[in-house]
Amino acid sequence: MKKTLLLIFYCLFYLCSMSQQNEVFVAKKIVEEVMNNSGAYENLRFLCKKIGPRLSGSIGASKAVTATAKMLKAAGADTVFLQPCMVPRWERGAKEKGYIKVAGQPNYHLNLCALGNSVGSGSKGVLGNVIEVKSMQELEQVKDIVKGKIVFFNIPMNPSYIRTFRAYGEAGIGRRLGPSAAAKYGAIGVMVRSLASNVDEFPHTGATQYNDSFPKIPAVAISTRDAEWLSNQLKKKISLTAFFSTHCKMLADVPSFNVVGEIRGSDLPQEIITVGGHLDSWDLAEGAQDDGAGCVQSIEVLRSIKALGIQPRRTIRAVMFMNEENGGRGGKAYLQWAKDKNEQHIFALESDAGGFTPRGISMDMKEAQREQLKKWQPLFFEYGVYDFFAGGSGSDIAPLKQLGTALAGFSPDSQRYFDLHHAPNDVFEAVSKRELDLGAANMALLIWLVSEYGL
Amino acid sequence: MKKTLLLIFYCLFYLCSMSQQNEVFVAKKIVEEVMNNSGAYENLRFLCKKIGPRLSGSIGASKAVTATAKMLKAAGADTVFLQPCMVPRWERGAKEKGYIKVAGQPNYHLNLCALGNSVGSGSKGVLGNVIEVKSMQELEQVKDIVKGKIVFFNIPMNPSYIRTFRAYGEAGIGRRLGPSAAAKYGAIGVMVRSLASNVDEFPHTGATQYNDSFPKIPAVAISTRDAEWLSNQLKKKISLTAFFSTHCKMLADVPSFNVVGEIRGSDLPQEIITVGGHLDSWDLAEGAQDDGAGCVQSIEVLRSIKALGIQPRRTIRAVMFMNEENGGRGGKAYLQWAKDKNEQHIFALESDAGGFTPRGISMDMKEAQREQLKKWQPLFFEYGVYDFFAGGSGSDIAPLKQLGTALAGFSPDSQRYFDLHHAPNDVFEAVSKRELDLGAANMALLIWLVSEYGL
Numbered sequence: 001m002k003k004t005l006l007l008i009f010y011c012l013f014y015l016c017s018m019s020q021q022n023e024v025f026v027a028k029k030i031v032e033e034v035m036n037n038s039g040a041y042e043n044l045r046f047l048c049k050k051i052g053p054r055l056s057g058s059i060g061a062s063k064a065v066t067a068t069a070k071m072l073k074a075a076g077a078d079t080v081f082l083q084p085c086m087v088p089r090w091e092r093g094a095k096e097k098g099y100i101k102v103a104g105q106p107n108y109h110l111n112l113c114a115l116g117n118s119v120g121s122g123s124k125g126v127l128g129n130v131i132e133v134k135s136m137q138e139l140e141q142v143k144d145i146v147k148g149k150i151v152f153f154n155i156p157m158n159p160s161y162i163r164t165f166r167a168y169g170e171a172g173i174g175r176r177l178g179p180s181a182a183a184k185y186g187a188i189g190v191m192v193r194s195l196a197s198n199v200d201e202f203p204h205t206g207a208t209q210y211n212d213s214f215p216k217i218p219a220v221a222i223s224t225r226d227a228e229w230l231s232n233q234l235k236k237k238i239s240l241t242a243f244f245s246t247h248c249k250m251l252a253d254v255p256s257f258n259v260v261g262e263i264r265g266s267d268l269p270q271e272i273i274t275v276g277g278h279l280d281s282w283d284l285a286e287g288a289q290d291d292g293a294g295c296v297q298s299i300e301v302l303r304s305i306k307a308l309g310i311q312p313r314r315t316i317r318a319v320m321f322m323n324e325e326n327g328g329r330g331g332k333a334y335l336q337w338a339k340d341k342n343e344q345h346i347f348a349l350e351s352d353a354g355g356f357t358p359r360g361i362s363m364d365m366k367e368a369q370r371e372q373l374k375k376w377q378p379l380f381f382e383y384g385v386y387d388f389f390a391g392g393s394g395s396d397i398a399p400l401k402q403l404g405t406a407l408a409g410f411s412p413d414s415q416r417y418f419d420l421h422h423a424p425n426d427v428f429e430a431v432s433k434r435e436l437d438l439g440a441a442n443m444a445l446l447i448w449l450v451s452e453y454g455l
Numbered sequence: 456m457k458k459t460l461l462l463i464f465y466c467l468f469y470l471c472s473m474s475q476q477n478e479v480f481v482a483k484k485i486v487e488e489v490m491n492n493s494g495a496y497e498n499l500r501f502l503c504k505k506i507g508p509r510l511s512g513s514i515g516a517s518k519a520v521t522a523t524a525k526m527l528k529a530a531g532a533d534t535v536f537l538q539p540c541m542v543p544r545w546e547r548g549a550k551e552k553g554y555i556k557v558a559g560q561p562n563y564h565l566n567l568c569a570l571g572n573s574v575g576s577g578s579k580g581v582l583g584n585v586i587e588v589k590s591m592q593e594l595e596q597v598k599d600i601v602k603g604k605i606v607f608f609n610i611p612m613n614p615s616y617i618r619t620f621r622a623y624g625e626a627g628i629g630r631r632l633g634p635s636a637a638a639k640y641g642a643i644g645v646m647v648r649s650l651a652s653n654v655d656e657f658p659h660t661g662a663t664q665y666n667d668s669f670p671k672i673p674a675v676a677i678s679t680r681d682a683e684w685l686s687n688q689l690k691k692k693i694s695l696t697a698f699f700s701t702h703c704k705m706l707a708d709v710p711s712f713n714v715v716g717e718i719r720g721s722d723l724p725q726e727i728i729t730v731g732g733h734l735d736s737w738d739l740a741e742g743a744q745d746d747g748a749g750c751v752q753s754i755e756v757l758r759s760i761k762a763l764g765i766q767p768r769r770t771i772r773a774v775m776f777m778n779e780e781n782g783g784r785g786g787k788a789y790l791q792w793a794k795d796k797n798e799q800h801i802f803a804l805e806s807d808a809g810g811f812t813p814r815g816i817s818m819d820m821k822e823a824q825r826e827q828l829k830k831w832q833p834l835f836f837e838y839g840v841y842d843f844f845a846g847g848s849g850s851d852i853a854p855l856k857q858l859g860t861a862l863a864g865f866s867p868d869s870q871r872y873f874d875l876h877h878a879p880n881d882v883f884e885a886v887s888k889r890e891l892d893l894g895a896a897n898m899a900l901l902i903w904l905v906s907e908y909g910l
Contacts, residue, residue: 035615160490357868386841413812415889434870
């Protein structure tokens with residue numbers, strides 16, 4: 001009996017170690033395939049340089065749908081299809097202008113841009129005294145003197161937060177909620193300090209959310225350099241007048257699409273695994289890091305698995321979501337599609353934090369599933385991913401939570417992201433080929449593991 | 456008795472956990488100080504933009520000595536001093552030229568540069584048929600037909616190595632040993648594929664080492680793009696003739712210096728801890744990542760510790776080593792100084808892998824010391840450093856091994872390094888302020904821990 005048990009134990013141990021060896025072997029193959037033959041960088045070059053900005057409803061977005069469908073086919077997807085969704089169409093219109101009047105000197109020119117989804121001022125613009133606040137609390141303290149003024153939300157990103165998304169989340173309250181909060185007290189316009197971790201001349205756009213209870217007032221972001229300058233001027237207790245004009249407007253919704261490429265699972269095709277990024281970008285940028293990177297990485301996941309001749313057990317879908325930036329309609333449509341077709345979504349991974357060197361996987365799933373993922377952690381270590389932590393996933397896949405899908409966010413290094421996020425310097429040249437590919441390799445490994453072993 | 460023992464246990468436990476809390480607290484303070492108030496980026500801007508290239512023996516190198524001495528004083532060093540050392544003085548001379556003759560077409564212009572320490576061809580240049588080899592072994596196979604030809608070492612860096620220094624080490628054999636290996640068989644010149652991980656137009660210089668047993672023949676690096684083009688042409692089995700001219704020469708040694716800034720230890724001042732980078736750079740580059748970054752990070756270690764009012768128990772020295780690139784004389788002089796003064800060097804850390812986002816510490820020390828360092832690993836985790844591994848340190852501090860000093864190399868992410876290493880695109884703009892500072896913060900933390908607890 002004892003001998004039999006020992007034999008069984010050894011057999012199990014052998015099978016187990018064989019399986020581990022297999023995982024190590026496949027991991028190496030996947031990484032080598034991506035690092036040697038990835039198409040991600042050239043696909044990104046096309047998206048950025050041949051198409052350019054891809055705001056929802058724009059011609060660029062439409063071209064990007066066609067282009068990525070083609071890329072998915074070239075990558076070897078068994079099927080490629082489009083999921084229709086209506087998207088908001090916000091247009092910036094003519095270039096914004098703005099300045100600060102400086103007594104006895106020429107006006108100080110402001111580098112600014114309208115906030116996404118904001119209303120335009122028209123040519124007459126907004127002219128008023130500037131009042132600076134450094135927090136929403138400070139706005140409350142000065143609410144009695146806000147009327148008729150331009151509120152300047154000067155909330156810097158905290159440089160000591162190493163996870164820069166935390167700093168973005170905290171400082172972002174001004175951009176997201178500032179315009180309506182200021183309008184509540186009679187402000188005529190809002191200027192926010194760009195949500196940037198560096199000090200330079202680029203204004204960073206991004207969506208604002210009006211509260212329908214208050215007047216919708218024009219809102220712009222000014223560059224961090226201008227914000228520093230303005231704040232220094234205001235420290236001198238001089239009354240300063242600002243002018244800015246914006247020509248943006250929200251038009252009627254238009255039809256658009258998510259782009260989906262699929263490798264059908266051999267064994268459990270009904271179990272769907274999603275890997276994706278968002279295809280739309282802000283209109284001022286090439287949307288290289290945000291989020292062309294996530295799209296081309298997702299395509300590369302499919303390509304590398306196909307190129308290696310791997311037949312995944314479960315169905316793998318690479319999805320280019322539309323309208324993450326100013327509506328999230330693609331994510332909602334993806335959920336609706338899944339509901340309508342009664343699909344079974346077991347896992348989804350989003351890459352929407354840039355194509356920087358990989359570090360971790362943020363897990364939004366049951367504890368047992370997190371533990372399972374963590375067991376795979378050693379496979380990723382030598383490829384730069386070591387940090388599997390409980391956290392959010394991505395805003396396009398978040399709706400799948402309704403279906404009980406295990407969600408994950410690809411979490412690359414975030415030190416450089418907010419130097420260029422939503423700004424004109426988010427261009428192809430800001431992406432490192434090796435960093436982009438190494439991210440794609442780790443994503444492919446994770447997707448392969450889930451396709452093989454489930455969750 | 457039992458009660459007394461328990462009491463002692465609880466006291467020890469309390470003290471122990473207090474100490475851990477203290478370490479966590481100080482770690483946070485150090486990181487906050489660096490991320491909020493670092494002077495590293497502005498110091499780097501000065502080195503790159505006001506001084507520029509700093510090859511040993513050049514005016515730039517001399518200016519950099521004066522400038523960093525000043526920076527160290529401004530950072531709050533108790534004493535700043537210079538350590539004299541004689542350095543080689545290699546000069547590139549007039550701009551190199553080179554091309555490939557293409558039948559019936561204009562010559563194909565080559566982006567090339569002389570290898571560091573190489574001899575010049577003079578204006579008459581080197582003209583000959585090109586023979587391509589992809590390894591040193593392949594050179595041996597064709598040795599009988601090398602005579603009178605230009606040998607083209609086309610050894611790419613392996614893209615699938617995630618630790619790019621490994622790829623650099625392997626592929627670098629052509630640059631280091633190729634010229635003499637080819638001269639042995641009668642070659643008249645050598646062209647090496649630039650040691651770069653990307654494909655672009657920049658030639659990457661770097662030192663070559665002649666073997667005195669063979670003729671010293673001119674040697675250049677050509678850009679990776681040109682190497683790809685040339686290799687493709689040669690695949691067509693066409694005989695190709697190349698021309699290149701270089702005007703470099705090695706002059707007599709000249710005096711130079713290591714720059715040292717010191718905070719004297721309060722408790723054990725005789726125990727010296729070194730943190731450093733190298734001040735010299737190649738002549739074609741601003742030397743931002745290689746290794747202005749390591750210098751300004753080392754200065755920042757001193758500044759942040761001083762700014763926090765920490766009185767280190769042991770002596771901390773920030774050292775700007777001279778002549779890492781083409782002689783290593785600064786490192787040797789540092790050792791000699793230590794011997795002459797009978798100094799006790801307990802630990803040295805070098806940052807010479809770029810100012811990229813931090814990942815690890817490479818440890819060249821006794822196992823017990825490695826274990827001690829690894830115990831501190833959790834303190835670093837949230838600041839991005841998680842990988843403490845046995846490996847090399849840095850070529851400037853390596854001589855200290857003779858004294859039994861525990862050595863370490865700061866190991867940041869290496870994906871982007873060889874896009875710009877030794878090339879004209881190693882400029883200030885290639886450095887991210889946050890990445891640079893986060894590196895400095897982790898270095899400061901490690902130096903503080905060793906200064907507090909020894910090794």
